[in-house]
Every structure is written in C-alpha cells, then in structure tokens.
Amino acid sequence: MQPLQKDKKYEIDMCNGPLLGKILLFALPLMLSGILQLLFNAADMIVVGRWAGSNALAAVGSTGSLINLLVNVFIGLSVGANVLVARYYGANQEKELSDMVHTAMLTSFICGVVLIFVGFFVAPVALTAMGTPPEVLDQAVLYIRIYFAAMPAMMVYNFGSAILRAVGDTRRPLYFLSVAGVINVILNLIFVIGFSMDVAGVALATAISQVVSAILVVICLMRSEGPYRLRVKELRIVPHKLGMMARIGLPAGLQGAIFSISNVLIQSSVNSFGATAMAGNSAAGNLEGFVYTAMNSLHQTAISFVGQNFGARKYRRIGKISILCLGIVTVVGLVMGIGLYFVSPLLLQLYATEKEVIAYGIRRLLYISCPYFLCGVMDTLVGCLRGMGRSVLPMIVSLSGACLFRVIWIYTIFAANRTMDVLYISYPISWTITSLVHLGCFLIIYHKYKKNA
Numbered sequence: 001m002q003p004l005q006k007d008k009k010y011e012i013d014m015c016n017g018p019l020l021g022k023i024l025l026f027a028l029p030l031m032l033s034g035i036l037q038l039l040f041n042a043a044d045m046i047v048v049g050r051w052a053g054s055n056a057l058a059a060v061g062s063t064g065s066l067i068n069l070l071v072n073v074f075i076g077l078s079v080g081a082n083v084l085v086a087r088y089y090g091a092n093q094e095k096e097l098s099d100m101v102h103t104a105m106l107t108s109f110i111c112g113v114v115l116i117f118v119g120f121f122v123a124p125v126a127l128t129a130m131g132t133p134p135e136v137l138d139q140a141v142l143y144i145r146i147y148f149a150a151m152p153a154m155m156v157y158n159f160g161s162a163i164l165r166a167v168g169d170t171r172r173p174l175y176f177l178s179v180a181g182v183i184n185v186i187l188n189l190i191f192v193i194g195f196s197m198d199v200a201g202v203a204l205a206t207a208i209s210q211v212v213s214a215i216l217v218v219i220c221l222m223r224s225e226g227p228y229r230l231r232v233k234e235l236r237i238v239p240h241k242l243g244m245m246a247r248i249g250l251p252a253g254l255q256g257a258i259f260s261i262s263n264v265l266i267q268s269s270v271n272s273f274g275a276t277a278m279a280g281n282s283a284a285g286n287l288e289g290f291v292y293t294a295m296n297s298l299h300q301t302a303i304s305f306v307g308q309n310f311g312a313r314k315y316r317r318i319g320k321i322s323i324l325c326l327g328i329v330t331v332v333g334l335v336m337g338i339g340l341y342f343v344s345p346l347l348l349q350l351y352a353t354e355k356e357v358i359a360y361g362i363r364r365l366l367y368i369s370c371p372y373f374l375c376g377v378m379d380t381l382v383g384c385l386r387g388m389g390r391s392v393l394p395m396i397v398s399l400s401g402a403c404l405f406r407v408i409w410i411y412t413i414f415a416a417n418r419t420m421d422v423l424y425i426s427y428p429i430s431w432t433i434t435s436l437v438h439l440g441c442f443l444i445i446y447h448k449y450k451k452n453a
Contacts, residue, residue, distance in 0.1 A: 009225070012168030014308040015090055019317070023324050027301045031253065031332075033177050034293025038286070040181035040209070040306055043201045047188045049283070049351045057352065058136050058278040063144050066126050066267075070118055070148075074111040074155060076253020078104070078162040079303065080245035083386055085166035085228065086307030094227040096241075101228050103241040105221070108159035111150030115150060119148025131271045136278070139199040150207035153214035160217035164229055165304050176216035207266050251395035252386060259307035265410050269423055273360075277420070280360025283351035287344065287361075288369055289337040295376030298329040299383040306387025315449040320447035322384045322442065329380045333373025341365045360420070367424035374431035378402075381438035385445065393441055401434030 012022050041106040049057035081104035088097040123144040124137075132140055161173040184205050191201025220229035270281045309317045340347075341409045342363075348361040409426040 002366060006064065013255070014168060014305045015312045015314055015317070019305075019320055020081065020324055023301055023305065023321070023328070026170055026304065027297045027328070029174045030165070030297035031294045032307050032444055033170070033174040034297060036174070036177055036181055038289045038293055040184045043188055044206065046350050047192050048199060048202050049279070057140055058133075058275045059280070060140075060143055060199060060202060063127070063140050063147075063445060066123070066130065067144065069126075070122065071115060071151070072256030073250065074115060074160065075158055076153075076251070076256055077107060077111065077245055077249035078159045079252040079386060080391075081159055082162040082166045082300075082303055082306045083248050083389065083391075084085070084241070084244055085163050086304050086387070087311035087389075089167050089228070090308035090311030092416070097227050098234070099238045099241050100245070101221070101230060102234050103235055103238045104159050104163065104245065105156065105218075105230060105312055106235045106237055107242060107245070108155040109152050112155035115151035115155070116148055119151065120145055123148075127213040128232055130268045133271065133275055133278075135170075136275060138323075139246065143203045146203035146207055148212040149319055153207075153211040156214040157210065157217050160214070160221055163221065164217070165446050166307065167226065167228055168304065168308075172220055173217065176213050176220070179216065180213035248386065248391045251391040255395040255398050257401025261332045265407060266423060266426075269410060269414065270420075272418075275418065276356050277360050279352055279354075280348075280357040281364055283348050283357065284344070284361035284364040284369075286351070287340060287347055288372065291301070291333065291369060291372050292375065293341055295333050296338055296379060298325045298332070298376065299341035299379040300364060301325055302380050302383030303387045304355040306384050310388050310449075315446075318384070318388070319354045319446060321379075322446070325380050325384070326377060329376040330373050333376040337369045337372035340369045343387060344369075363420055364424055367421065368427050371428040374428055374435055378431050378438060381435065384442055386439070388445060389440075390445060393445075394438060396436055397437045397441060404428040405430045405433065 012026055014022065014026075044060065048060050078303065081100065084100050085097060085104075088094075088100060124141050127140050127144075129138055157176075161176075164170070164173055186206055187205035188202060191197040191205055195201060197204070221228065222232070224230070267281075270277055302321065305321045305325075306318050309315070309321065344362050344365045345358065348358045351361075352358065378398075382398065385394045386393075406426050409430075410423070412428070414422050
C-alpha cells in the first residue's frame with residue numbers, strides 16, 4: 001500500500017522515530033491555542049467585570065457550566081472524527097479518510113444549527129432551575145442566546161481543527177485562533193466600553209470571532225493538498241462513517257454532558273451563597289481554565305498519537321506514548337496549578353476589586369488548582385483509551401468515579417456541611433478515584449494488544 005501524500009511543513013510523523021520531541025512539538029501549539037483562547041475569554045470577563053460590574057461578571061461566568069452541558073454531546077462527535085481520521089491516516093486508507101472528513105464537516109454544521117434552537121429555548125428554563133439570582137438572570141439569558149447564534153461556526157471550527165490535529169497539524173489552528181482572538185478583544189472594547197453594550201457586547205464579540213475562526217479553518221481544509229482536503233461538492237453524510245463516529249464520539253460527548261450536570265449542580269450550590277460568591281467562583285474558574293487547557297493538550301495529543309499508531313498496528317509504541325504523555329501532564333499540572341494559587345491574589349484583582357470576591361476566588365483555587373494535575377492524569381488516560389477506539393468504558397468509569405460521586409457528595413456530605421470548602425474538596429477526591437480505575441483499564445487493554453504486536 002502506498003503511503004498517503006503528506007504536507008511535511010505542517011504534519012508530524014507519529015508512527016516512526018523518537019516520540020518525546022514529536023509529542024512536545026504537537027502538544028505545545030495545542031497548549032498555546034488553549035491558553036490563547038482563555039486569554040481572550042479572560043479579556044471578556046475582565047472587561048465586563050471592570051466596566052459592567054460584578055452582576056454582569058456573575059451573569060457571564062454562571063453560564064459556563066450550562067453552555068458545556070448543552071454543547072458537549074455535539075463536541076464529543078468531533079472526538080470520534082479525530083480518532084477515525086487519525087486511524088485512517090495511520091493506516092493509509094485514503095478513500096475512508098476522505099469520506100470521514102466530508103461526513104464530519106457536514107455533521108458539524110447540522111449540529112450547530114440544532115444548537116441555536118436548543119440554546120434559545122432551553123437557556124431561560126435551565127438558568128432558572130439552577131437558582132440563578134434574579135439580578136443576574138436576564139443578563140445570563142441574553143448572553144447565552146447571542147452566544148448560541150454562532151453555534152454552527154463553533155461546531156465547524158471544532159470539527160475542522162479536530163481533523164487537522166488527527167493528521168499532526170496543530171500549528172494552523174493556533175494561527176486561526178490568534179486572528180479570531182485579536183478580533184474578539186478589539187470588539188469587546190468597542191462594544192462594551194465604547195457602546196456600553198455590557199453582557200450583550202461580550203457575547204456579540206465572541207460570536208463574531210467564532211465565525212472568523214470557522215471561515216479560516218474551512219479555507220485551510222479546502223486548500224490542503226493531502227487526502228483530508230475538503231471539497232464542497234463532496235459534502236455528504238456517509239451513514240457507516242457517521243455511525244462509527246457516533247460510536248466513539250457520543251460516549252465522549254455524553255460523558256462531557258453528564259459531567260456538566262454535576263458541574264451545574266455545583267454551580268447551583270455556589271449560587272446559593274449569592275452573587276459575590278458567584279463572581280469569585282467565576283473569576284477563579286476562569287483562571288483555572290489556563291491550567292486545564294494546558295493539561296488537556298496532552299489528552300488531545302494522546303488521542304491523535306495513539307490513534308495513528310493503533311491504525312498502523314504499532315501497539316508497542318502506544319505504551320511509550322502513554323508514559324510520556326502522563327509524565328508531561330503531571331509536570332505541567334503541578335507547576336501551573338500550584339503556581340497559579342500563589343499568584344492568585346494579584347491575578348484575581350484583574351477581575352474584581354471587592355475583597356470578598358477575591359477571597360472566594362482564592363478559596364476555590366486552594367482546593368482545585370493545587371491538585372489539578374490529578375484531573376490531567378485522568379483525562380490523558382481517557383485520551384489513550386479513546387485513541388484505541390475504547391470510548392464507552394472510559395465514559396462509564398468517569399461517570400461513576402467523578403460525576404456520580406460529586407452528585408452523591410452534594411446531597412450527602414455537602415448537605416450536612418454547607419461550606420464552600422466541603423463543596424470544592426469533592427473535585428480532587430473524585431479525580432483520584434477515577435484516575436486509578438482508568439489506569440487499571442488501560443493496562444488491561446494495552447497488554448491485550450501488545451501480545452499481538
């Protein structure tokens with residue numbers, strides 16, 4: 001079988017040669033992309049917190065868990081696309097690869113259109129059910145409705161960048177995100193400070209930037225020389241490919257969505273402490289995102305590297321890939337997580353000036369940011385399992401060890417001791433339990449394939 005035509009300028013050969021340098025070369029642009037995106041999101045929070053007040057900050061921050069709940073099932077399908085494109089690419093199956101790309105991109109747009117209506121009609125009911133305070137509710141609903149208007153663009157970008165990651169290209173998504181992010185910041189300043197649009201201005205700036213990033217990734221795929229080139233005339237849904245993508249992606253999406261249910265419950269618990277606690281929690285959560293997205297780059301790296309080597313039947317390399325990814329994510333999580341906690345008093349002042357808001361933020365970071373590397377280990381093990389095509393197993397383990405555990409914690413331990421400390425400590429405990437079970441599952445499955453290498 002002839003190897004596929006590859007663009008050596010952007011793609012990484014994951015199936016041959018030393019691994020450490022290639023893993024870092026792949027992961028660093030992903031890490032920078034995520035951090036850059038969060039810098040732009042932080043700019044949203046800072047602008048709205050400084051120029052529109054703590055209620056507006058609470059409104060924007062309180063929507064995060066609900067947004068994740070509504071979109072994670074659909075985003076999960078992009079994980080399926082990533083795994084399958086990587087597998088076909090590693091196995092040199094050009095026709096299968098092309099069918100997967102065109103099915104994935106058309107599916108992404110359809111999912112985005114569906115989400116417009118989901119966000120518009122579900123947001124008010126869900127935010128009310130979460131106990132969002134009346135002084136925050138109207139602004140939170142407005143933010144979500146404007147944000148969801150750009151869902152087709154968001155879905156197209158996520159699926160398109162997943163395809164590029166699968167073939168080893170993490171640099172061009174970084175470039176596209178940089179352009180869109182700069183536009184987002186500029187529009188934030190214009191809409192919020194210049195036109196006094198407050199929450200609506202932040203949401204509109206975000207929506208426009210998402211459209212820009214989607215356009216850029218589509219142009220990139222259409223101009224690519226490799227077998228993953230996107231041709232508008234060939235856009236169609238191949239039922240078999242959609243089914244395979246769903247079998248891998250839907251468990252990942254359902255896991256994310258149900259995880260978000262536990263986070264919605266935690267957000268509801270935070271809401272019960274009032275708008276000040278919500279603002280502090282939102283600011284700290286935004287800062288934590290920098291640590292999480294850096295660690296998540298290793299989750300995505302594991303999916304692509306394991307996926308390609310699984311497709312090429314190079315099972316022994318999967319063990320080396322896993323050890324390297326787990327080692328790197330542990331170092332990144334410890335350094336960034338603990339470092340963030342020590343500088344948090346200064347960073348939180350960027351979001352709000354009220355001492356009580358800052359105190360709430362510091363308390364959250366103590367319990368979540370410092371042991372955050374455990375979450376990175378958990379997610380990276382999930383990435384290794386998904387790269388081998390196992391998506392249902394990590395979903396079941398994650399939902400039991402983390403999601404169900406947190407729900408039980410809220411209705412038992414937290415119900416008996418209603419403090420923020422008791423609420424937040426459920427996170428590191430759940431990460432530890434889930435990571436240990438994932439590790440056991442990975443070792444069993446890996447050794448099964450290794451015997452056949």
